[in-house]
Amino acid sequence: MLVAAAVCPCPPLLVPEVAAGAAAELEALRAACDEALAALVAARPELVVVVGTGPEAEVWTEGGAGSFHRYGVPLVVRLPVGGVEGPELAPSLTVGAWLLERAGVKLPTHACAVPADAPTDRMLGLGQGLAQLADRVALLVMGDGSACRSLKAPGYLDERAEGFDAALAEALGSADVAALAALEPGLAAELKAEGRAPWQVLAGAAEGAGLTARLGYRDAPYGVGYVVATWN
Template sequence: MLVAAAVCPCPPLLVPEVAAGAAPELDAARAACVDAIGVLAASRPDRLVVVGPAGPEGHGPHPQGARGSFRGFGVDLDVRLGAPEGGSEVPERELPASLAVAGWLLEHTGWSAAPVDGLGVGAPLAAERCVRVGQEVATRADRVALLVMGDASACRTLKAPGYLDDRAADYDAAVAAALAAADVEALKGLDEKLAHELQVAGRAPWQVLAGAAAGADLKGALLFDDAPYGVGYLVAAWS
């Protein structure tokens, strides 16, 4: 069953080497992510499952030790999703960017509390399917923790990747309220079409969380809520 969850944004800019001179601008977001992962470690999980958005090439499971890279962002930096398990063969398939950021966060925090595996989910995945995936994830061990990666809208300012959309702030506020309250039903009900229009990368991973958390009676706390660069970044912890 699910015993804890952390929700973090997944921009490669969270990695200081990628952000370079702009790295201090996301110091508060990084610190909140560290705090959220600390909640996961404190929950004493038997397994940590990392869920994040992925394109077609990154869909599906990614085992512990899978490799990720930030070379596509001009940085000679590789990461792994947890330490490789002894004797196991690491597949050649590279982590999607969201799980590579998660891998960096876990390395940055020195994660050693439990084995890790990853799951890439596509933006078009329907809410009902996301919920079913979450229900399956919650059965992978007696005590499961989730690290859920995903950004909110990319339309909060004129310079945002998706330009300014007046609906974005309200959408992000509703998600923030749901994460703060650990409101599973609110996450299940997120508007898929609107999420697509607002370029919300986290919608499907959040709904996987909703499926995993159903019946777990977790309490939520919102640790960070801001929109640097016009993109909504939310950090929350459930336990």
């Protein structure tokens, strides 16, 4: 049963060593993520599952490691599963593993990568399955909002982006499972909102769980929508 979830964005710049001189610009975002992880741990889950996008569907149940070498930073992080290194994590999950390590989480942890274009019904079903893995399951859901919030954004400016992110923040901040399930894959893809599939995994896992939510952060630095929320 799902007892808690932390929703965080996954830009590599969240890691101070990667951000370097620009690290201070995302300090408020890091603080919000830290609070979300603390709330997740406080729910006393038996199992944590990190969910994020990846090039293909893949599951890590016996450990996993990811690095920030591609950004010129000699930093390696691992899922907290008995010190086993395991196969390489998808980039979004690597940021999730970094957040868990930063928070000192020592709980059994699995990880699940889903393609950004995965069908909604499949994501809802996956979430339902993840919620049944233990009596007390928590999800760390990694995903960015629209990357089209400004002229300098990775996806350039799209006037629909601000409304999309506003509706997303409302859904994540109120545990609105139906609204998350109703996110349109096509629109999300056009706005380069890669968190759509992971958020719908959360919707499936939270169905019937009766969780409440709190929005911890909502902004669009660098023209990308970032939302942090806690569900418990």
